[in-house]
Amino acid sequence: MAAALYDPAGGFFTSRSLRSVKDGDFLTSPEVSPLFGQTLAKFVDDELLAVSDRGAVLVEVGAGSGSLLGPLLATLATPVEAWAVEASPAARQALRGVLPPDRVTDSLDRLPGRFSGVVIANELVDNLPVALAVRKGEGWEERWVGVRGGTLVLVPVEARPEVADWADRFGLPAPEGGLVEVQLAAGEWLRSVLERLAAGAVLVIDYGDTAENLERRRVDGTLRTYRAHHLGPDPLDEPGETDITVDVNFSALIALAEQTGAAVEYDRQEGLLGALGLRERLRQLRYRELALARDGDPMERLKIRSLRTEAETLLHPRGLGDFRVLVVRRGQTLA
Ligand SMILES: C[S@@+](CC[C@H](N)C(=O)[O-])C[C@H]1O[C@@H](n2cnc3c(N)ncnc32)[C@H](O)[C@@H]1O
Numbered sequence: 117m118a119a120a121l122y123d124p125a126g127g128f129f130t131s132r133s134l135r136s137v138k139d140g141d142f143l144t145s146p147e148v149s150p151l152f153g154q155t156l157a158k159f160v161d162d163e164l165l166a167v168s169d170r171g172a173v174l175v176e177v178g179a180g181s182g183s184l185l186g187p188l189l190a191t192l193a194t195p196v197e198a199w200a201v202e203a204s205p206a207a208r209q210a211l212r213g214v215l216p217p218d219r220v221t222d223s224l225d226r227l228p229g230r231f232s233g234v235v236i237a238n239e240l241v242d243n244l245p246v247a248l249a250v251r252k253g254e255g256w257e258e259r260w261v262g263v264r265g266g267t268l269v270l271v272p273v274e275a276r277p278e279v280a281d282w283a284d285r286f287g288l289p290a291p292e293g294g295l296v297e298v299q300l301a302a303g304e305w306l307r308s309v310l311e312r313l314a315a316g317a318v319l320v321i322d323y324g325d326t327a328e329n330l331e332r333r334r335v336d337g338t339l340r341t342y343r344a345h346h347l348g349p350d351p352l353d354e355p356g357e358t359d360i361t362v363d364v365n366f367s368a369l370i371a372l373a374e375q376t377g378a379a380v381e382y383d384r385q386e387g388l389l390g391a392l393g394l395r396e397r398l399r400q401l402r403y404r405e406l407a408l409a410r411d412g413d414p415m416e417r418l419k420i421r422s423l424r425t426e427a428e429t430l431l432h433p434r435g436l437g438d439f440r441v442l443v444v445r446r447g448q449t450l451a
Contacts, residue, residue: 117245117246120358121360123356129203130204145184147183149427152389153185156319157187158393159392160194164196172233172316175199177200177305178202198215208221230313231316234319235319241322242324242363248296250296251287251291256284258276269352297362299368318444319442320441325366330363339351339361379444384437385436389437390431401420401424401427405420408420
């Protein structure tokens with residue numbers, strides 16, 4: 117998965133085109149509507165208020181085209197040093213149109229040491245490489261990728277201890293033969309973000325669920341590919357040509373955050389954006405649309421209408437609104 121997505125010579129994210137755009141392979145909340153970034157600006161303002169440090173930093177990891185950062189920074193009231201961390205060279209190029217070029221980087225290691233502020237990751241964690249564990253009796257087998265007759269195949273091997281430990285903690289109740297995606301890299305990513313964050317908040321938004329719900333719902337696991345907005349072929353069929361993704365196991369991220377002493381909130385996107393004022397904003401747009409319908413410019417009315425309908429999809433309870441939201445806070449001194 118790491119090679120297929122990130123290999124410098126042919127990885128899906130490291131090859132030339134920009135993936136998270138309307139004519140790309142998947143459509144994310146900030147690509148659907150600028151109201152996503154505008155609404156999250158309030159989240160960032162609120163969190164920065166609780167951080168006493170004046171040189172606060174905002175980091176978006178996996179920032180894609182900049183469609184979240186652009187509207188967010190244009191709306192934000194608090195001055196902040198904004199950074200983007202992006203694995204894709206094409207996305208970094210696009211982000212240089214939103215941020216000063218030296219604030220766009222490919223690694224958390226290039227951020228300014230330990231900092232206070234806010235870190236945002238929208239639809240990043242589902243792309244971090246997983247191991248595959250299969251329930252066998254009381255234990256686990258792993259599936260590695262091998263080559264047979266020039267074709268990639270899955271090969272059963274004894275599970276590494278760290279994989280079996282993770283699967284015991286966050287992969288149950290898996291039935292015999294049930295498949296679990298072991299999300300060690302997601303945990304390492306969150307740990308390395310929290311190590312850098314002296315005070316502030318990490319906001320993770322993604323599809324996924326708690327361990328228990330994931331295993332009840334998907335005994336064959338959730339690993340899948342996307343291409344051109346549709347489910348793609350088997351992940352082994354065309355490595356480098358498709359997005360490979362899993363449902364995020366939020367129980368594992370919550371356990372890791374709590375282990376570091378951080379405070380955790382878990383919600384749905386619908387709940388977060390509603391609490392930040394998006395429903396009120398939609399109500400205002402509806403009034404404006406009605407006023408324009410009575411005696412206004414029809415083109416202006418259409419513009420408002422599409423802004424409203426796009427933003428409504430961010431709250432859809434069976435769509436983007438059902439995405440999970442994890443807020444991890446540490447070391448804050450409340451004003
Ligand atoms: C599904 S896209 C989401 C883009 C953007 N956050 C959005 O919501 O439109 C995932 C993005 O994360 C980037 N990415 C994946 N793994 C990464 C990593 N380990 N570090 C930084 N960026 C990464 C990819 O290049 C891609 O742009």
